[in-house]
Amino acid sequence: MNLIKNFIDGKFVESTKKFEKRSPLDNKVLALVSEADRAQVDAAVAAARSALTGPWGSLTVANRVDLLYGVANEINRRFEQFLEAECADTGKPMSLARHIDIPRGAANFKIFADVVKNVPSEFFEMETPDGRGALNYAVRSPIGVIAVICPWNLPLLLMTWKVGPALACGNTVVVKPSEETPQTATLLGEVMNQVGIPQGVYNVVHGFGPNSTGEFLTTHPGVNAITFTGETRTGAAIMKAAAEGARPVSLEMGGKNAAIIFADADFDAAVEGTLRSCFANCGQVCLGTERVYVERPIFDKFVAALKQGAEALKPGIPSDPATGIGPLISKEHQAKVLSYYHKAKEEGATLVTGGGVPTMPDALSDGCWVQPTIWTGLPDSAAVCREEVFGPCCHVAPFDSEDEVVRRTNDNVYGLATAIWTTDLQRAHRVARKIEVGIAWVNSWFLRDLRTPFGGAKQSGIGREGGVHSLEFYTELKNVCIKL
Ligand SMILES: NC(=O)C1=CN([C@@H]2O[C@H](COP(=O)(O)OP(=O)(O)OC[C@H]3O[C@@H](n4cnc5c(N)ncnc54)[C@H](O)[C@@H]3O)[C@@H](O)[C@H]2O)C=CC1
Numbered sequence: 001m002n003l004i005k006n007f008i009d010g011k012f013v014e015s016t017k018k019f020e021k022r023s024p025l026d027n028k029v030l031a032l033v034s035e036a037d038r039a040q041v042d043a044a045v046a047a048a049r050s051a052l053t054g055p056w057g058s059l060t061v062a063n064r065v066d067l068l069y070g071v072a073n074e075i076n077r078r079f080e081q082f083l084e085a086e087c088a089d090t091g092k093p094m095s096l097a098r099h100i101d102i103p104r105g106a107a108n109f110k111i112f113a114d115v116v117k118n119v120p121s122e123f124f125e126m127e128t129p130d131g132r133g134a135l136n137y138a139v140r141s142p143i144g145v146i147a148v149i150c151p152w153n154l155p156l157l158l159m160t161w162k163v164g165p166a167l168a169c170g171n172t173v174v175v176k177p178s179e180e181t182p183q184t185a186t187l188l189g190e191v192m193n194q195v196g197i198p199q200g201v202y203n204v205v206h207g208f209g210p211n212s213t214g215e216f217l218t219t220h221p222g223v224n225a226i227t228f229t230g231e232t233r234t235g236a237a238i239m240k241a242a243a244e245g246a247r248p249v250s251l252e253m254g255g256k257n258a259a260i261i262f263a264d265a266d267f268d269a270a271v272e273g274t275l276r277s278c279f280a281n282c283g284q285v286c287l288g289t290e291r292v293y294v295e296r297p298i299f300d301k302f303v304a305a306l307k308q309g310a311e312a313l314k315p316g317i318p319s320d321p322a323t324g325i326g327p328l329i330s331k332e333h334q335a336k337v338l339s340y341y342h343k344a345k346e347e348g349a350t351l352v353t354g355g356g357v358p359t360m361p362d363a364l365s366d367g368c369w370v371q372p373t374i375w376t377g378l379p380d381s382a383a384v385c386r387e388e389v390f391g392p393c394c395h396v397a398p399f400d401s402e403d404e405v406v407r408r409t410n411d412n413v414y415g416l417a418t419a420i421w422t423t424d425l426q427r428a429h430r431v432a433r434k435i436e437v438g439i440a441w442v443n444s445w446f447l448r449d450l451r452t453p454f455g456g457a458k459q460s461g462i463g464r465e466g467g468v469h470s471l472e473f474y475t476e477l478k479n480v481c482i483k484l
């Protein structure tokens with residue numbers, strides 16, 4: 001049985017307590033994972049603290065940049081190993097992870113190495129009453145030890161999206177991967193050792209959230225800042241933990257994202273884009289679409305095309321090139337998604353397709369499969385139109401005017417992302433400005449330039465990461481004022 005260990009101070013460390021990691025494909029035990037106790041979390045935080053003043057703390061920016069390029073190159077060299085590990089933990093199609101998860105894992109180190117290498121400083125010359133003047137310039141220093149709390153949907157991508165900038169800015173990290181996806185964060189420990197990242201700079205502690213490793217880490221007084229991606233309720237708990245010691249948090253949380261399809265849209269592109277935004281990664285993407293608003297003249301045609309596309313998604317194993325959709329992450333998450341499928345039925349939805357569990361071959365029948373599901377006919381107040389399901393499903397509703405669809409899109413506690421499909425450029429600009437979200441895509445979805453601000457409005461997040469915006473969180477900005 002594969003045993004997954006913590007990575008503390010450059011060494012792989014077992015815990016007394018272990019938990020099972022099961023495969024989403026068949027629910028069989030894949031590995032035993034060491035659950036870090038309080039003492040191991042203490043050790044990881046102490047190692048990270050001590051590394052700040054060791055060789056890591058005295059590296060030049062150029063040295064750090066070289067090391068981070070080394071990490072990116074080593075991830076790419078071990079591409080197949082990361083791919084296997086990520087797909088084993090999540091069950092996602094290799095075709096998807098090959099194009100998104102693993103390349104972004106490497107790119108997240110390169111982009112932030114480039115950012116810190118090129119970022120300018122601000123400078124203000126001021127007048128003083130004695131006429132001699134003064135000069136002000138700003139310098140950035142690392143915050144210290146950063147706790148990185150990660151989800152399971154895009155494990156390597158979302159973890160490195162935080163570890164990349166944290167290290168580029170000279171911090172050290174203690175990562176708590178999701179209990180569902182322990183492998184790639186652990187593998188990254190090998191990479192760190194291999195490329196010469198000093199011991200204690202990158203640490204990984206495995207375990208759960210409340211009363212376990214996640215809580216031990218986020219409440220640890222030795223942690224200077226916490227960055228988190230996951231559910232909004234968890235984000236709120238982490239904010240409470242961070243309040244002790246008034247520590248900064250960066251939170252990227254849930255969404256109930258809309259796609260808006262105007263009648264003048266490029267129909268095929270809108271269908272293809274919406275199929276991806278609803279069903280990619282089995283709907284387990286915080287940016288994914290769960291509410292689709294279609295302008296009435298093309299409503300029926302659009303629903304029919306979406307149905308055809310959803311039904312063509314073949315469920316299967318990661319390595320099969322014919323696989324169009326993988327399983328959900330766990331039996332627990334499958335039960336949650338299916339409970340929404342039942343709720344939609346109870347609330348009177350018209351089921352366009354799906355609504356249950358697909359028939360799978362015997363060897364996979366215990367896996368966490370659900371059918372891609374489309375509903376119509378519900379009011380915006382229905383549970384599946386308001387709450388984040390985080391599964392491969394959407395409700396499609398018609399609309400009659402631009403003002404109406406903007407109002408309905410904004411009528412939600414979340415504000416992460418929206419995809420607007422139209423060929424009218426004026427309208428695209430107008431609607432993008434009015435939508436209350438952190439990310440508005442026009443005629444695209446999940447098109448990511450890593451230099452841009454990324455994060456959510458309303459209950460979808462606090463703060464922005466990406467490009468220079470990440471520096472706001474991962475560095476302390478100090479003004480130096482020199483009287484001449
Ligand atoms: N990117 C996103 O927006 C994501 C949203 N979700 C949503 O969250 C739901 C639950 O999924 P989970 O993985 O359980 O998300 P979660 O938000 O509970 O967990 C995310 C991470 O936080 C840790 N955690 C949980 N409670 C904690 C606490 N009190 N203190 C410190 N760390 C804590 C977990 O161990 C995990 O590493 C999903 O069904 C989905 O709706 C899940 C994953 C990603």
Ligand SMILES: O=C(O)/C=C/C=C(\O)C(=O)O
Pocket residue numbers: 153154158161229252284285286287448454
């Ligand atoms: O591209 C990114 O940086 C992030 C994408 C997706 C998420 O944040 C998510 O699904 O949680």
